[in-house]
Amino acid sequence: MNSENVIVRLNEVEKEFDGVKVVKKLSLDIKEGEFLTLLGPSGCGKTTTLRMIAGFSEATSGEIMLEGVDVSGLKPNERNVNTVFQNYALFPHMNVEDNIAFGLVEKKVPKAEIKERVSEMIKLVQLEGLEKRKPAQMSGGQKQRVAIARALINKPRVLLLDEPLGALDLKLRKQMQLELKHLQQKLGITFVYVTHDQEEALTMSDRIAVMHEGVMEQIGTPDEVYNHPKTKFVASFVGESNILESYVRSVDGDLLHIDLEAGKAALHAKGFGVEEMIYICVRPENVKLSETPVEHFSIRGKVIEHIFAGSVVKTEVELLTGQILKVASHPNDDHVEVGKRVYVHWRPKDAIIVHTVEEQIYNVIEQTTEKLYKEMEGVDEGED
Ligand SMILES: Nc1ncnc2c1ncn2[C@@H]1O[C@H](COP(=O)(O)OP(=O)(O)O)[C@@H](O)[C@H]1O
Ligand SMILES: [Mg+2]
Known part of the structure; x- marks a missing residue:
């Protein structure tokens, strides 16, 4: 892959909680403008991975690069990424406009500019007419649109979305899947999307990284993952x-x-x-x-x-x-x-x-051993 187009790079990233590894040797290049989905069952390490990219959680080992820069030690607001959470995390006392404007107000952007950008966002996520509503007066789908607008207004290079449609009923979820996909294509922003729903992943993604017990078992286009699953787990989880x-x-x-x-x-x-x-x-x-x-x-x-x-x-x-x-x-x-x-x-x-997977691990061990032997032979030859 052309490294110039890589916007997020994970290099052998691991995360341990109380001595238990929940993300294992995760290496992944995400391309600029790509819709990449982390797919896997509950507890496989998706949220943990997203939180490490966002800066809410620190990797135990390995490297995370954003736009070519190692971001370890950078706070979430020092990274050019924004996160949309499943539970929306809106401010209940603020109306739609104020919720969306929040990030810009914090950054002390001039008022006139805030007004213009907020109304642009409201149009983008189709919330015209609801500007003065409070979260409690809105449906789940509308609240999620506010959450998306609030993240997008900061013009992040990368948007991280953690099961953003998880709380919606099936019909609305299907509609929002298409809307989000179109929005992403229109804006050209890189989306890193988390879901446990394989159908959602197949519908929306350019590429899917399938995770199982902290290990990324396969990464590929929806067609590759569905038609050429590489492991028993991927074959049974996807489709x-x-x-x-x-x-x-x-x-x-x-x-x-x-x-x-x-x-x-x-x-x-x-x-x-x-x-x-x-x-x-x-x-x-x-x-x-x-x-x-x-x-x-x-x-x-x-x-x-x-x-x-x-x-x-x-x-x-x-x-x-x-x-x-x-x-x-x-x-x-x-x-x-x-x-x-x-x-x-x-x-x-x-x-x-x-x-x-056992076979794959065995293959890796075999290859590594072979490589080591070759290197040792190389050293021997060098000394002769
Ligand atoms: N703060 C934490 N402390 C201890 N264990 C955690 C913490 N956060 C997540 N875990 C554990 O890490 C594993 C992966 O969790 P998570 O990334 O939330 O999975 P997913 O989002 O795929 O459902 C789970 O076993 C979870 O219990
Ligand atoms: Mg999760």
Whole structure:
């Protein structure tokens, strides 16, 4: 990545509370103008990471750079970032205008300029007519707009948003997701957005950093993270998935013939050998059911339930092993009756091999050891 375009850089950042690491060796470059989302379940270290970037919390080790400058020791107000919190943190006794103006009043910006910038912000977040309202007289969505305007008026280079839509109901949340995304594109400000909602992350982000127990397991575009998850955790956390354990039976060019506990299957992959154990992920929309066997596949099961969920039918198939497979299809497709036996298959290109974290850690250890050996050899040669 071109380092000139990097606006936030985390370099092996760690955070410990009472001897427990809650953020581990986090390295991440955020590009100028990017919408980057930290995604992960509750407790995985998202807020802690955001607070370290904002300056509310100090990293135990590692380096945080904003616009190329190491910011350790700089207070939040000395950093060119602003934060929007989930609970809005508005001043209850102040009206909309005064809440939005707060940062500029503190900085002693001239009154006329404050007035102009506040009215610009009110237009931007579509709160015209509500200037004199107090927070208690507004809906959740309106309060969140005030919070966003109050942060944006300072013209930060980076806006940090911690689950800003978490308190809103589903419909309003979906609407605000689009509004926020458009706002970000219009202003060109870098957004670092925190959410535990994978759908929200997929909808809004340029890139998603998926975190699990303090570790960033994958970073990539929504398409990369969804269609090419690198770990079992990412595959199961981002989108619905079926994770299956299997062994490679034979290799035929790009086609791996695999044995699952429930039967034979196949997928496209390179670089795997006979008898290797692999975890594969098949998305529900890629699982196909048929009444007759399909080449390379011999997995059988029984349809146990269809759930009609609007634009999609969610079907559960119980395999002979007892494992439940999730299948998604179009309402207009033909659906096999509940209770009937079916054959299960997928297109070989639609199964993804995912690794467990343990394997990845093992790979890192192996690579590091190799590198060390190489360096030692280098030293030996130098001495000769
Ligand atoms: N001030 C604190 N003191 C002790 N433990 C904390 C503190 N803040 C967060 N933690 C712990 O750090 C972990 C990560 O928390 P957090 O960053 O808030 O997660 P997330 O935002 O992803 O839900 C959790 O186990 C949490 O309990
Ligand atoms: Mg949090």
